[in-house]
Amino acid sequence: MIRLLIADDHPIVRDGLSGMFAADPGFEVVGEAGDGAEAIRLAEALQPDVILMDLQMPGVNGLAAISQLAERGVRSRVLVLTTYDTDGYVVPAIEAGATGYLLKDAPRDELLRAVRAAADGQSVLAPSVANTLMNHVRTPPAADLLSPRELEVLQLVAAGNTNREAARHLFISEATVKTHLLNIYAKLDVSDRAAAVAEGFKRKLL
Amino acid sequence: MIRLLIADDHPIVRDGLSGMFAADPGFEVVGEAGDGAEAIRLAEALQPDVILMDLQMPGVNGLAAISQLAERGVRSRVLVLTTYDTDGYVVPAIEAGATGYLLKDAPRDELLRAVRAAADGQSVLAPSVANTLMNHVRTPPAADLLSPRELEVLQLVAAGNTNREAARHLFISEATVKTHLLNIYAKLDVSDRAAAVAEGFKRKLL
DNA sequence: ACCTGCCTCCACCGATCGGTTGATGCAGGC
């Protein structure tokens, strides 16, 4: 018997989900919340196995609610169930601790399977959500903004080498290393080696 | 009609998959490869819609094959189909360009659905693989190795500030900034600001 | 043939940084 909490600001959606799960003997809807704050209160009080959470809610939104649940040590699994494939929310929701991410257009049986999987700690992602997540992991084009040589220099600098040491590693003069660095600064729009390293990481060059 | 290429070093597995897809009129197995090199050759020659790729293969392994296919501009979707939920390969495979990742214990109909989805460009992940991927994007504990103040200093340094500028931002003296930096160097086991920024990124502190 | 981008090198300067030593005050834990 899986104990469920439903958090959605639309009563109609809550009723629909509630009825759907009530019809299946494997589930019990133990509570319903209309906003994030209520969801947190009820989750702490009821300790459900799974929380179906909409992201768009008034006041404390779903994302914030997920973060707070994690902080407060609530062990319920959170399954995000949202209307739109709002790309921008997928990664934050997962970072915040969501166990799964489905869209509301999912067929009934898929939703039931997903909740069972979530209760079991397994991850369920809608295909388009999986896409988003995978694109997030895939390294972007990583522009060949820096020349190969400049990249080598930047790597050595990031490893803590002084210009002189980097020069020795590359069998060139210290002056050349400095020239490369100045070019790197210009290309990355920074003004010192530390910021260049930071930009290098941000742009996934390192 | 979806055109398939099967790449697996076990003939038995190839036969099994081949027979399975041959039985369905929606698929056509246009080729089979026993190693990565052959998979690449056949993929370029046949331009299949989907490639079912095992990761463990002699010579050029599946991971390397996926990378090379992407480099050579082959437009086929690659669906990784491997025996074990080898965690370490999930993220690299996706970074290399895999469209989906399934385990060989997947039921027959799920495999068929997955191939159709892949042909359509949609992502299909086995639940345990989805788990792995999600854990990868979740920010690790991010050890509170650095004190809050030290972290602020490091962030300012990473943004390209000089010690003096950082001091002004924090309303403290330059000497204090230097002290913080020295403590940061010791904690991160580096010897200059550039390497500290690099370590900060590697340890996900920035 | 020309231009552009890349890689290489030089010299000089002031500004900044890294290293050291030492000090104070204030929390929290034993």
Next chain:
DNA sequence: GCCTGCATCAACCGATCGGTGGAGGCAGGT
């Protein structure tokens, strides 16, 4: 009450860095 960790400040030194203004060679593309 003592110790540890954190945050704050000071003065000093040599080493390093960033900025400037060059210069030449060598490849690839127009």
